[in-house]
Amino acid sequence: MADTFRFDLVSPERVLVSEDVSEVIVPSNEGDFGMLPNHAPIIASLRPGALTVRGSGSERKYFVRGGLAEGGPEQLTVLAQRAMPLEELDPEKIAQEIQWAKEDVEDARDEETRAQAVDNLERLETLAEVLKQNA
Structure with a gap:
C-alpha cells in the first residue's frame, strides 16, 4: 500500500x-x-x-x-x-481592504453596484476569518 x-x-x-x-x-x-x-x-x-x-x-x-x-x-x-x-497574505492589508469594501457598500448608488460591493466584502471577511483561524 x-x-x-x-x-x-x-x-x-x-x-x-x-x-x-x-x-x-x-x-x-x-x-x-x-x-x-x-x-x-x-x-x-x-x-x-x-x-x-x-x-x-x-x-x-x-x-x-x-x-x-x-x-x-x-x-x-x-x-x-x-x-x-x-x-503570502497580510492580515493588516486585508483589514484595510475590508474597511474600503464597507465604504464601497455604503457608497453604492444602485443595486448592481451594491451587490458587487457586498460580494467583495463577504469574500474579504471570509479570507480574514481563515487567516485568524490559522494564525
Missing part, C-alpha cells in the same frame, strides 16, 4: 502544488474532508477556506475560494477559482 498520492492544486493564475503528498484536508461545501492514499473516488465542490497539505514531514496551508476537487486512490486534483499560500 502506497503512503503517498499525487496532488495538484491549480488556480487560473498558476499551478501551486504538483507533487506526491501523504494527506490533504479539503474545505468542501459538505464539510472538510481528509484525503489519504487509496481514498475512494470523490468529487466535491469547494467552499472558501484553508486547504492543508501534508507530506515529507511538512505542512502547508493555502486559501482556496470556490472550485472543484476530484480524486481517487492515487491522485487528487483541486481546481480552485482562486488559491494562494496563507503565508
